[in-house]
Amino acid sequence: MALLENLLLVFVAGLITALATGIGALPFFFFEGISDRRNVILWGLSSGIMISASTFGLIDEGLAEGTPLEIAVGMAAGVALVVVAHDVLMDSDIDPKQYEAADFKKLVLILGILTVHSFPEGVAIGVSFADLGLEGGTQFLGFTVPVLAIFMTIAISIHNIPEGTAISIPLRSMDVANWKLVWWAVFSSLPQPIGAVLAFGFVRYAREFLPYGFGFAAGAMIYLVLTEFVPEALDIGERLPNGGKPELAGGIVVGILVMVPLTFV
Secondary structure (H helix, E strand, O other): OHHHHHHHHHHHHHHHHHHHHHHOOHHHHOOOOOOHHHHHHHHHHHHHHHHHHHHHHHHHHHHHHOOHHHHHHHHHHHHHHHHHHHHHOOOOOOOHHHOOOOOHHHHHHHHHHHHHHHHHHHHHHHHHOOOOOOOOOEEEOOEEEOHHHHHHHHHHHHHHHHHHHHHHHHHHHOOOOHHHHHHHHHHOOOHHHHHHHHHHHHHHHOHHHHHHHHHHHHHHHHHHHHHHHHHHHHHHHHHOHHHHHHHHHHHHHHHHHHHHHHHHO
């Protein structure tokens, strides 16, 4: 019974981060769009949050559980998974324009792409709950929740908001209904609660792999920031002065500064 309750809590944490993606679509209920400048800042903020969460959360905790070599191996595996998955999917990119008229084959492809992008974040949530129920955590609804788990859930939830916005922009240009914007934004992150449960179950009962799990999640997320988020922000900022680089850098710095204090809670 305790196992099911733990799995349910981890699933709910992953679901919260997925639902947070829908928040990114809410501005379209009130405005026609979001300026390029604000969009670049949001991507920078998201990048800073993920870098901070990976470095000060996952890697730091991993070093407390294992050796630098184990963390490095895990990070390499995380990067490799993302690279190989992209190659298998023919280096396809997420195209929300296909969502509304997707046939079965397109839907399978889209689900695969979403899994590549969202699954590592779910893994990060799952491994952060590895010490669930053990001493040193915070009491919440009768559970002893690790501080790292709270940190990662908040970090990934905030990070998911601009992802929801990015998914909603092309759909909005197609006059997709506002409530559907929210649905497709949440849909894009549904692999996260699944990944969270699978990762938690694995590291919980194979704790010798926990350092590798921390490294895996950190490596995959940092790689996604460097190869997906930053290039996306620079593409959006092409029409801005200096290519939007000041806005991107400012967003990254703010994202890091926002999350760093949580590491000392």
